[in-house]
Each structure stands twice: as structure tokens, then as C-alpha cells.
Amino acid sequence: MMIRVRDLVMRLESGGRPVTILDGVSLDVAAGEVVAVTGPSGSGKSTLLGLIAGLDTPSGGSIAVDGVDVTALGEAELARFRRRTIGFVFQSYHLIPTLTAAENVAVPLELASAAEPLPTAARLLGEVGLAERAHHYPAQLSGGEQQRVAIARAVALSPPLLLADEPTGNLDSTTGGAIVDLLLALNRERGSTLLLVTHDAALAGRAARAVALRDGRVVNGHHRA
Ligand SMILES: Nc1ncnc2c1ncn2[C@@H]1O[C@H](COP(=O)(O)OP(=O)(O)OP(=O)(O)O)[C@@H](O)[C@H]1O
Numbered sequence: 001m002m003i004r005v006r007d008l009v010m011r012l013e014s015g016g017r018p019v020t021i022l023d024g025v026s027l028d029v030a031a032g033e034v035v036a037v038t039g040p041s042g043s044g045k046s047t048l049l050g051l052i053a054g055l056d057t058p059s060g061g062s063i064a065v066d067g068v069d070v071t072a073l074g075e076a077e078l079a080r081f082r083r084r085t086i087g088f089v090f091q092s093y094h095l096i097p098t099l100t101a102a103e104n105v106a107v108p109l110e111l112a113s114a115a116e117p118l119p120t121a122a123r124l125l126g127e128v129g130l131a132e133r134a135h136h137y138p139a140q141l142s143g144g145e146q147q148r149v150a151i152a153r154a155v156a157l158s159p160p161l162l163l164a165d166e167p168t169g170n171l172d173s174t175t176g177g178a179i180v181d182l183l184l185a186l187n188r189e190r191g192s193t194l195l196l197v198t199h200d201a202a203l204a205g206r207a208a209r210a211v212a213l214r215d216g217r218v219v220n221g222h223h224r225a
């Protein structure tokens, strides 16, 4: 199992009052599977993704990613585990504005001391259809192009798990559809697992399975044929 979440609880203080953001979420995602996470604004989708990525510590429950209990890792181990295992794609791209597209993609390769980070980054940009844009800065790229750079960066170290939080949220529906095509193609070609948060029912329908959250609880987990 790539992801095994059990009875996950997240509580925070807000204005001095406790708020329950996730209220007993359990979820299994098999290796290679594509699962969409849907639900209204505030239902806990980003919180769930962040906890799976080890970006935050839950109040209760357990999370195993690729057999590793992420809640039990120390900060340095967690950083190493994340780099090796998880690629993360954000709604707002999160590219470094002072670096070119190729340099952005090369960042995780350099952090991992990979050989030839820039040529590898250029090859990855070719895979996402941006071979001609390698030397452009983020401000010189369209939203869809920036998101493709961010995806190339997320898959640079071939992580077995790709987490994407509303990766099409800032894009028109045609461009958003192309980004989902790209994520699905990478899932097929690389055999990686994809957990995709989206508001968009049409995009969620392209995943093999959708998990709907409401008020921090799973309200379904439908399989599609
Ligand atoms: N640091 C925090 N402190 C207090 N409340 C928080 C914090 N982070 C998130 N919340 C609350 O937790 C709930 C779930 O937030 P989350 O961002 O996970 O929702 P979401 O489903 O991703 O929503 P959206 O679709 O708008 O992105 C919201 O009500 C939010 O206000």
C-alpha cells in the first residue's frame, strides 16, 4: 500500500477555541493508483495532503507512506524521506522567480547531489513539452507553463508518490485538462501513485476513484470501473 491512513484527527486552536479539521479519516491508496480527493472549501483536503506529506503533525491516528510511519520520523529523516518518496504540486506553482525554468527543475536534483542536474532538468522540461522554454523565468511563462515546470520539478527525482493540491485551480478548463492529462501520463509512464485534490467534478471523474471529504470526514470512496 502506498498510502495507509487510519483514524486521522487534526485539531487546532482558532481564536482560543479548539477546531476539529480532520475527524477520523481513513484512506488506503495502492501503489500506482490515481485517486481524486474532492469536497467543499474548508472540508480538510489540503490539511489531509499536508499531513500525508509530513508537512505537519496530526493530533491523532496514523499515516504510513510506502510502509514508513511518517509521524514517527524526526525532522532530518522526514526531509530525506520526503525528497526520496514524495513529489508535491501546489495550486500556485511555487516556482522561484529568480531562477529559470531549467534552474527551478534542477533544484531538487542539486539538493540530492544528482549527476548533471541542468541537462536532466532540460530533459524533464522536454517531457512536459517545454523544451523551448528552459531559459525563461517564471514571469515570462503562462500559468499552464509554470504549472508544467512545477510538475517537472516534482517528478525530477522520480518519487513513487505524487501529491497535487488543486494543480489546475488557477487555470482555465482547457489548460487545466491538459495539466491533468500530463499528470495521468506521468502516472502511466512512471507507474507512480497520484493523489489529486480538485474541486472540479469533471477532473475528479478522470481518476479511477474519488474520495469525498465533508467537515473533515470521508463521505464516500467510490470505485469506478
Ligand atoms: N492553521 C490553521 N488554524 C486554524 N484553522 C485552520 C488552519 N488551517 C486550516 N484551518 C481550517 O481547517 C479547515 C480545513 O482547511 P483546508 O485548507 O484543509 O480545507 P480545503 O478542503 O483544502 O479547502 P479549499 O478547497 O478552500 O482549499 C478550514 O475550515 C480552515 O479554515
Ligand SMILES: [Mg+2]
Binding pocket: 045, 046, 047, 165
Ligand atoms: Mg485546499
